[in-house]
Amino acid sequence: MQDLTRRKVLALGALGVAMPWVSKASAQERKITVAAYSDIFEDIYKRTVIEPFMKANPGIRVDYMGMPTSAQNLGMLRAQKAAPQIDVCIMDVVVAKAGGDENIYKPVTAEQLPVMKELVPAALIQGVPGPAVTFDALVLMYAPGKFATPPTSWKELWDKKHAGRIAIDAPPNLVGGWTDADCQQTGRRW
Known part of the structure; x- marks a missing residue:
């Protein structure tokens, strides 16, 4: 090099x-x-x-x-x-x-x-052999057409009225969720 x-x-x-x-x-x-x-x-x-x-x-x-x-x-x-x-x-x-x-x-x-x-x-994180390339943050996203009012906290997602409508990718997946456009483009479902 x-x-x-x-x-x-x-x-x-x-x-x-x-x-x-x-x-x-x-x-x-x-x-x-x-x-x-x-x-x-x-x-x-x-x-x-x-x-x-x-x-x-x-x-x-x-x-x-x-x-x-x-x-x-x-x-x-x-x-x-x-x-x-x-x-x-x-x-x-x-x-x-x-x-x-x-x-x-x-x-x-x-x-x-x-x-x-x-x-x-x-x-530069102690004990890690190289620099960080990205910093990730988990964010709350929702589909406006699927919620009468926007969720204001993570806690609201556990309300039973949302049963069967919530998707959260587990670590180590960097994709916290999908937008409607992502689902249409990839064929994935909410």
Whole structure:
């Protein structure tokens, strides 16, 4: 990575929490394999991060391997420990720490990725081998056509009048819920 400019290193840093080394696929092209969440995250991340990165860096190809959960990503990394095939992995902080405790991957340091010095302090979590890529928040969403009045608290969702109408994805899923548009687009149901 020594020949990469600061901008390219910044873009690589945006790709994940594990050590971002670049393997040579050929004399002209380098390849990075990124493992992260599948489904909606994958679609958005490819469109907003990976595709612009590859356009700005035509000599670097990024292959994306989507997995539904961080636990599945960690299982894949464990299986590949003797012969790693993943260069960068984006996962939940608790799972990333578990893999770090097992020495599954190499930590990223500010010496290797100087842009880490510019990150907000919350992005560097003690015991986690790389910087945070995203910060997630669980929010309450509702379908206006399905509620006479908007819910004002989580507690209201447990009211028996809403029985069979509430959906909450459990951790480690990053998608807290679905909008009507998401359901129509993906074919999923409330």
